[in-house]
Amino acid sequence: MALRNLRRLQQLNIAYFKQYSSVSKLVSLTVDDKTGVSVLSLQRPPVNSLNLELLSDIHNALTEAEKNKSRGVILTSQKDGVFSAGLDIMEMYKPDQDRIKTFWTTLQDCWIKLYGCLYPTVAVINGHSPAGGCLLAMSCEYRIMQTNYTIGLNETLLGIVAPPWFISTMKNLIGHRESELALTQGKLFTSDEALKIGLVDEIMHSKDEGIKKANAFMAKFAKISPITRSLTKQSVRGPTIQDMIKNRQADLEHFLQFTNNPQVQQSLGMYLEMLKKKGGK
Amino acid sequence: MALRNLRRLQQLNIAYFKQYSSVSKLVSLTVDDKTGVSVLSLQRPPVNSLNLELLSDIHNALTEAEKNKSRGVILTSQKDGVFSAGLDIMEMYKPDQDRIKTFWTTLQDCWIKLYGCLYPTVAVINGHSPAGGCLLAMSCEYRIMQTNYTIGLNETLLGIVAPPWFISTMKNLIGHRESELALTQGKLFTSDEALKIGLVDEIMHSKDEGIKKANAFMAKFAKISPITRSLTKQSVRGPTIQDMIKNRQADLEHFLQFTNNPQVQQSLGMYLEMLKKKGGK
Amino acid sequence: MALRNLRRLQQLNIAYFKQYSSVSKLVSLTVDDKTGVSVLSLQRPPVNSLNLELLSDIHNALTEAEKNKSRGVILTSQKDGVFSAGLDIMEMYKPDQDRIKTFWTTLQDCWIKLYGCLYPTVAVINGHSPAGGCLLAMSCEYRIMQTNYTIGLNETLLGIVAPPWFISTMKNLIGHRESELALTQGKLFTSDEALKIGLVDEIMHSKDEGIKKANAFMAKFAKISPITRSLTKQSVRGPTIQDMIKNRQADLEHFLQFTNNPQVQQSLGMYLEMLKKKGGK
Numbered sequence: 001m002a003l004r005n006l007r008r009l010q011q012l013n014i015a016y017f018k019q020y021s022s023v024s025k026l027v028s029l030t031v032d033d034k035t036g037v038s039v040l041s042l043q044r045p046p047v048n049s050l051n052l053e054l055l056s057d058i059h060n061a062l063t064e065a066e067k068n069k070s071r072g073v074i075l076t077s078q079k080d081g082v083f084s085a086g087l088d089i090m091e092m093y094k095p096d097q098d099r100i101k102t103f104w105t106t107l108q109d110c111w112i113k114l115y116g117c118l119y120p121t122v123a124v125i126n127g128h129s130p131a132g133g134c135l136l137a138m139s140c141e142y143r144i145m146q147t148n149y150t151i152g153l154n155e156t157l158l159g160i161v162a163p164p165w166f167i168s169t170m171k172n173l174i175g176h177r178e179s180e181l182a183l184t185q186g187k188l189f190t191s192d193e194a195l196k197i198g199l200v201d202e203i204m205h206s207k208d209e210g211i212k213k214a215n216a217f218m219a220k221f222a223k224i225s226p227i228t229r230s231l232t233k234q235s236v237r238g239p240t241i242q243d244m245i246k247n248r249q250a251d252l253e254h255f256l257q258f259t260n261n262p263q264v265q266q267s268l269g270m271y272l273e274m275l276k277k278k279g280g281k
Numbered sequence: 282m283a284l285r286n287l288r289r290l291q292q293l294n295i296a297y298f299k300q301y302s303s304v305s306k307l308v309s310l311t312v313d314d315k316t317g318v319s320v321l322s323l324q325r326p327p328v329n330s331l332n333l334e335l336l337s338d339i340h341n342a343l344t345e346a347e348k349n350k351s352r353g354v355i356l357t358s359q360k361d362g363v364f365s366a367g368l369d370i371m372e373m374y375k376p377d378q379d380r381i382k383t384f385w386t387t388l389q390d391c392w393i394k395l396y397g398c399l400y401p402t403v404a405v406i407n408g409h410s411p412a413g414g415c416l417l418a419m420s421c422e423y424r425i426m427q428t429n430y431t432i433g434l435n436e437t438l439l440g441i442v443a444p445p446w447f448i449s450t451m452k453n454l455i456g457h458r459e460s461e462l463a464l465t466q467g468k469l470f471t472s473d474e475a476l477k478i479g480l481v482d483e484i485m486h487s488k489d490e491g492i493k494k495a496n497a498f499m500a501k502f503a504k505i506s507p508i509t510r511s512l513t514k515q516s517v518r519g520p521t522i523q524d525m526i527k528n529r530q531a532d533l534e535h536f537l538q539f540t541n542n543p544q545v546q547q548s549l550g551m552y553l554e555m556l557k558k559k560g561g562k
Numbered sequence: 563m564a565l566r567n568l569r570r571l572q573q574l575n576i577a578y579f580k581q582y583s584s585v586s587k588l589v590s591l592t593v594d595d596k597t598g599v600s601v602l603s604l605q606r607p608p609v610n611s612l613n614l615e616l617l618s619d620i621h622n623a624l625t626e627a628e629k630n631k632s633r634g635v636i637l638t639s640q641k642d643g644v645f646s647a648g649l650d651i652m653e654m655y656k657p658d659q660d661r662i663k664t665f666w667t668t669l670q671d672c673w674i675k676l677y678g679c680l681y682p683t684v685a686v687i688n689g690h691s692p693a694g695g696c697l698l699a700m701s702c703e704y705r706i707m708q709t710n711y712t713i714g715l716n717e718t719l720l721g722i723v724a725p726p727w728f729i730s731t732m733k734n735l736i737g738h739r740e741s742e743l744a745l746t747q748g749k750l751f752t753s754d755e756a757l758k759i760g761l762v763d764e765i766m767h768s769k770d771e772g773i774k775k776a777n778a779f780m781a782k783f784a785k786i787s788p789i790t791r792s793l794t795k796q797s798v799r800g801p802t803i804q805d806m807i808k809n810r811q812a813d814l815e816h817f818l819q820f821t822n823n824p825q826v827q828q829s830l831g832m833y834l835e836m837l838k839k840k841g842g843k
Binding site for chain 3: 233235
Binding site for chain 2: 135155156157159160161162167175176177179181182183184185186
């Protein structure tokens with residue numbers, strides 16, 4: 001039965017990737033003909049919650065940017081205010097068991113792709129960026145963040161334990177000490193706080209300014225062989241990625257065990273009820 | 282014979298833990314009914330040297346704090362002036378072979394417990410904190426240190442090589458570079474120097490002020506599920522602890538080989554003679 | 563055949579080490595009788611390119627300093643202007659297959675020796691220090707750099723991927739984040755920039771001033787047992803060295819595959835042609 005499930009999962013996987021093999025309405029990918037740099041915009045209103053379809057689309061857009069030989073990719077939100085609110089809780093609440101497996105493996109694939117992708121990547125963070133949104137931003141090579149928003153792996157605050165590869169991504173960026181403090185508190189940093197500890201690299205006052213700064217970062221690689229650059233990046237980030245790949249099955253099982261826990265389901269239900277009352281999604 | 286020794290060691294272990302299964306006169310554990318936070322005070326005059334009994338008592342008090350559901354533990358010295366002078370040299374000088382094994386495994390157990398314990402921990406360092414004292418402080422999650430005292434892993438200065446897990450604990454806190462500089466020099470940092478490199482987090486001018494600051498740190502977890510928090514902490518610190526556990530037998534043997542070296546015994550003898558002449562313990 | 567090649571390589575290795583078993587004209591090793599500290603000067607004009615002979619000589623001089631019981635070694639360039647230009651490209655261009663193997667294993671040996679050597683080491687960087695020159699400097703325990711020169715692992719800029727142990731050496735010094743930024747850009751830092759991120763520890767305005775500062779660093783170990791110090795250093799740096807030793811055969815094969823690639827040979831040819839036209843070596 002395990003084998004049959006696996007096959008069904010694979011078929012499902014293939015189906016999803018076929019379905020979203022071209023860039024879809026949940027993201028847009030626009031190449032700047034002058035610079036050769038692509039802008040990948042998240043556009044799943046209202047808050048770019050990362051559901052299966054959005055994650056697939058990000059994955060496919062990152063692949064598309066390889067194929068169209070983009071010189072780099074700028075990841076941003078189509079709409080100011082929220083970069084991404086993180087994983088879509090609807091994927092975890094009373095989930096279909098096949099879909100939730102595909103959801104998590106797609107998140108894993110998306111991170112592997114983004115964290116290891118060949119071209120330079122910059123996050124232009126034009127809004128709040130908690131949890132999974134922070135993971136996406138941290139997985140880029142450079143971060144420019146708009147003032148008056150917050151960023152952080154605040155999973156703890158939501159009763160969720162950030163997976164080990166979320167933690168490794170943060171440790172690589174801000175070190176062991178700051179990661180422990182941030183993660184145990186589920187801390188959301190203001191842009192200034194984030195700048196101070198190196199969670200972001202620059203501050204912007206508008207998305208336009210951010211895109212300009214992102215292009216200035218990309219320009220630093222103008223005289224560098226893209227192949228050499230990407231092999232060097234893989235050599236720096238490789239151990240973290242290999243470690244995740246080695247443990248990805250256990251990571252999936254851990255996630256399924258967590259979400260299928262009745263108490264967790266009850267908490268998610270109450271949380272969603274509260275969101276509804278607030279008038280949000 | 283090895284087996285017989287092992288059994289004897291285990292019996293000894295059990296005996297010690299029974300003997301100190303309740304919190305003893307070498308430490309006190311006081312719960313603040315208003316905050317739910319416990320204060321664990323070291324009170325082995327004159328300098329809180331870490332002998333087998335004190336280490337057992339710390340271990341037991343940390344377990345007791347789990348049982349009484351403390352919201353956190355503040356580790357401090359009952360008397361201003363010395364937080365802890367580190368390992369008691371008397372445990373290493375002409376040692377009984379059974380006792381010295383229990384001594385070292387109890388130190389290992391104590392670190393495993395403190396470094397991985399479920400509730401938040403803060404060291405209120407109201408005096409000097411060299412060697413093993415520094416290890417205890419570094420193993421907490423947050424450090425507040427009184428001005429005009431010193432802290433550091435100064436083992437090198439005493440002719441001792443800090444064990445790998447002392448080194449890992451320091452690397453996790455202040456990084457590889459600063460750890461190498463500190464360890465090769467056996468450097469003792471003033472509180473201001475320690476603050477600058479992140480070896481401590483805050484400065485205090487009195488123990489009362491330190492306790493207040495420690496409680497302010499604890500309060501940051503007020504809205505966080507203790508289970509989620511502790512699993513997150515374990516995920517961050519887990520690899521370091523697992524690495525130590527994997528190597529603890531080799532670590533014990535290494536320590537025994539070192540202390541049973543005749544030259545080391547001679548040095549310890551001269552050192553103790555010098556201390557006696559000085560009028561200290 | 564593989565075995566025959568290995569034997570030939572070993573014989574060649576032995577021959578080389580015999581040939582340079584005493585300190586040669588490519589380096590000088592001078593012990594200061596007052597301080598007991600040796601100065602190891604690189605003197606292969608014009609730019610101390612690291613060819614097989616220079617690397618062997620450095621290796622032998624480091625061994626010689628052990629034998630003559632130097633209290634420490636200061637690594638510097640005999641002539642101001644260039645500390646070392648890095649690996650000699652002539653070793654990689656149309657190479658003899660036996661020699662290039664010996665070249666790379668000698669570089670590996672030289673790093674293992676320098677990174678793990680028992681006495682304290684200081685680089686007095688009295689000139690530019692790119693690529694392999696930066697590796698040598700980073701492998702010392704302390705770095706003092708003259709103003710108006712540059713330092714960095716700029717391999718990427720030259721179309722070369724820095725080997726994993728170059729990257730580990732840098733990560734240990736300046737952390738994961740700064741290393742990634744520096745390596746993907748092939749960045750050369752001014753002395754002030756290098757000071758800011760911790761790639762060097764102090765600035766000097768002349769070699770004399772640098773030697774004085776280096777001796778001041780050495781003096782910090784005056785009261786420390788050399789054996790304890792060296793065991794502590796090995797405990798801090800050991801994991802990085804062991805990791806390299808475990809992978810050194812794969813590292814050699816990777817280097818040979820890279821240099822024997824026809825496109826790489828063509829690039830090296832064009833680069834050397836350009837250097838000739840410039841009038842440099």
